[in-house]
Amino acid sequence: MLDEGGLRGSFLVRDLRTGEELGIDPDDEYATASLVKIPLAVATLDRIRRGELDGAARLTVGPGARFSPGPTGTSRFRHPAEIAVDDLLLLTMTVSDNTAGDALFELTPPAMVAAFLEEHGLRGISVRHTLRHLTESPVQALGGHLAHVLAIEGGTAGRGHPVPQLDVTRGSSGSARAFVDLLAALWRPSRIDPWVAGRVRELMGDNVLRQRLAPDFTSDLTTWSSKTGTMLNLRHEVGVVEHAGGQVYAVAALTESRVAAVRQPGAEALMAQVARALRDEIRSR
Secondary structure (H helix, E strand, O other), X not given: OOOOOOEEEEEEEEEOOOOOEEEEOOOOOEEOHHHHHHHHHHHHHHHHHOOOOOOOOEEEEOOOOEOOOOOOHHHHOOOOEEEEHHHHHHHHHHOOOHHHHHHHHHHOOHHHHHHHHHHOOOOOOEOOOOXXXXXXXXXXXXXXXXXXXXXXXXOOOOOOOOOHHHOOOOOOEEOHHHXXXXXXXXXXXXXXXXXHHHHHHHHHHXXXXXXXXXXXXXXXXEEEEEEEEEEOOEEEEEEEEEEOOOOEEEEEEEEEEOOXXXXXXXXXXXXXXXXXXXXXXXXXX
């Protein structure tokens, strides 16, 4: 299905009650784009918990102040605005606001986020740069069809790429397994403080970007909490589906497309179909 749809990807679904899992190339690494906002939120909230940061402290963001390009939130503001750290977390996680995320990265830099993951035994996710870095490549500046052609044709079999942001050895990266491990730590907190984990779960539950996996995991009897990531031909989503009957599954889908097009609703539907098929297989056993 993936090959016919012009996709390849790293998928993993894990039953968080039993540990049973099923995946497709779950250890393949991909540039993570906005998925990096999950560990950013975790590390920032832990610093708030420890009293190193004040969630009510206000930062000025927007044009002329802290500003990073992006399609949502304060990245679209025309004027500077003062926003509390707690609310920057909300914007970062729910509408994937790059300016809000980079304001948080100023407080908790990438190296500090990476150190937090390492200290808590959460390996396999690298955090190497800010969100502004994602938009600073010449390929991004080209826009549209040509940018996607270069992104698709430039990759190597070893996941290298002449564009640093797409090279897993130079850019922020991770695999489906690494993100499922992080989700498991948030939904079954032992290594992460329960207050921090609970707050991140709330933020992921409020995510408004629901065009990818959500249609196949949302119903009146389920709760879907997630975070998306998008950059050029990369489309990702990781999340947790909680069923009214008590079943809880962590789901990660990291994909890249061979189709040089910006808008690919069919690819997003296919991601969801594959992830749902893996979940259904585990559920039926």
